[in-house]
Amino acid sequence: MNDSHHTDQPLFKGIADAVPGMLYIIELTGMKMVYANQKVLDLFGRTLEELSAMGPSLFDHVVYPPDRTRFDAHIVELLTSPVGHVAELSFRLLNHKGEPTWLRTRRTIFQWDNEGNPTHVISVSQDISAEIQLQEVNERIALERKRLKEEKELEVIRAVLSKQEEERDRIAESLHNGLGQLLYGAKLGLLALEPEPEQAFREKKTYALELLDESIIQTRRISHQLMPIVLNDFGLKAAIEDTYRKMNTDVNFxxxxxAGKKIAPQYIELAVFRIVQELVLNVGKHAAAKNCQIKVDIAEKHVNIHVSDDGKGMTNAQHSDGVGLRAIRDKVSLLKGQMDIYSQPGDTAISINIPYRSSPN
Incomplete structure (x- = not known):
């Protein structure tokens, strides 16, 4: 075929120059450009003769290197496609300034030789650089909005957990300095009494002392649950062990x-402790279990908590409506974590995954 047979015709040239984009024809045998409208020539800053003379090296010069693999795969797809197939590709070409320009190109084979082999490809391209830039701006805006939303949610988590701890500390201090001291003082007052040796009085005194002893024990237990002193002084492992060792239960914990990393920020560590503490207390109070295994794995970017027991199990209603579990589920949700529950008689397991920022130990 004569490459200029159609492209020299005034009608073709008029249509090609009127196309709202770039139009060019590649002759496949020599992989050279045999026609290009003015918009293509303006993009590369070269004449058609110069572009044609470059032959196959043209694409080595003008295809943006990171897109070359996709460009070559696109050409292979086109050459092996059925008659009438139109292949589309968005990629970058280097303009006459050496700057990458985004194009959306549609190509099709429009001529074959006598043996049915494709000989000429026609391509129509549109400059979509502005569209891509707008898309990138929108993606950056979306990422920034997501970041701001996550920061805001993080502030809410901090505020909620901080408020809870402040309230716990206030109650603990009140119990310790108020009720605890008062009960202890009452006990000392009773011990100082020198009653007449009357059996009834002695029995009342003994009963009152027993009540006061129990009140003091309960006060200390509540204070321990509210103020994680061991956590602050000795760390998460010691605090969890301290929780179940001080429980009045026959469960073997x-x-x-x-821990390859240290949990950061600190309120996440506190939340992890509160979650494990609540799970341990639930097992001790309600599971009727003989054994309970607690596993805490502090990985690179998340904490895995797994608590299992061999107790009586939970009903579906307890899964959803139990006050303790609901509080844990709410806390896990606040922390963007995930909680799964499996339960049947003799085998109950609760698994929790909480993301966090890690720092070197």
Missing amino acids: SLQMT
């Missing part, structure tokens, strides 16, 4: 903890 065991703790396995792996």
Whole structure:
């Protein structure tokens, strides 16, 4: 075929120059450009003769290197496609200034030789650089909005957990300095009495002392639950162990903890402790279990909590409506974590995953 057979015709040239984009024809045998409208020539700052003379090296010069693999795959797809197939590709070409320009190109084979082999490809391209830039701006805006939303949610989490701890500290201090001291003083007052040796009085005194002893024990227990002093002084593992060791229960607790990182920020560590503490208390109070295994794995960017027991199990209603579990589920949700529950008689397991920022130990 004569490459200029159609392209020299005034009608073709008029249509090609009127196309709202770039139009060019590649002759496949020599991989050279045999026609290009003015918009293509303006993009590369060269004449058609110069572009044609470059032959196959043209694409080495003008295809943006990071897009070359996709460009070559696109050409292979086109050459092996059925008659009438139109292949589309968005990629970058280097303009006459060496700057990448985004194009959306549609190509099709429009001529074959006598043996049915494709000989000429016609391409129509549109400059979509402005569209891509707008898309990138929108993506940056979306990412910034997501970041601001996450920061705001994080502030809410901090505020909620901080308020809870402030309230716990206030109650603990009030119990310790108020009720606890008052009960202890009452006990000392009773011990100082020198009653006449009357059996009834002695029995009342003994009963009153027993009540006061129990009140003091309960006050200390509540204070311990409200103020995680061990957590602050000795760390998460010691605080969890301290929780179940001070429980009045026959459950045999065991703790396995792996920590390659230190949980950060600190309120996440406090939240993890509160969650494990609540799970341990639930097992001790309600599970009727003989054994309970606690596993805490502090990985690179998340904490895995797994608490299992061999108790009586939970009903579906307890899964959803139990006050303790609901409080844990709310806290896990606030922390963007995930909670799964499996329960049947003799085998109950609760698994929790909480993301966090890690810092070197």
